[in-house]
Amino acid sequence: MTTVPSAQMKLQPDKSDAQSLTAHGPGWVAINNEKVEGSVVVGSRGERFEWNCSSFDQIGPEHFAQLASLGAELIIFGSGNRIRFPQPVWLKPLMAQRTGVETMDTAAACRTYNILAGEGRHVIAALLVESPAAG
Template sequence: MQLNHEIPDFAYAFRIVGADSVVFEDRVNAGTRRVVKSFIVTPQALLEDWPAPASVKELTPDHLATVLAQQPELVILGTGEKQQFPSAAVMGACLTRNIGIEVMDNGAAARTFNLLAGEGRNVAAAILLPG
């Protein structure tokens, strides 16, 4: 699925979301960037070294430490091609810190991230990819 909209005023915007990769508009490096493994993105940072598990079923609260360190007001968890909810403990890791969490398939997560970042919201997306 290809996403199109005006040039963003934030550093990273989703452009293409596929089953096993994502392409970003990368304003930091003035181009595009393809990512093939799980990552975390905020409007101003792309963290490609997120040690995420292969599936949402294996996700633990400890895996969220990197995304929570970004101090977002909302975490968007992209769970692959289909929406799959993580354990209550994972949801609680955000909610007990008064950080919202929304769980979506990766396409919906990308669209939501672009919209909220474009509004200037303090949002972070944690995206699970099979690679």
């Protein structure tokens, strides 16, 4: 029996210039190792601003209209400490421009954002960051 020499391949992590979500905990997330307390919108093309809501009950159609203005291919909605879905009517501006929306809890949204941003996709993470007692 003859053996075929195996090909060698060097595996290196992709280098991404997108800001990343480097940690999260009760009441905060870290963007490029900077701790941010409160809800925030983060984008793979440098978008970053406070999202004016501290509980799911405070979210309304104006929050998703604001996201529609960013022109991303995908919005990842981190719904807080647990998964909760936005009302379909809130998503109309995003659906009208064929922007995808995925809903998951905020911890999962952080992980998913990093993967997609690392692939070079124009993705926005809209993260509801609740206090530890909320949710």
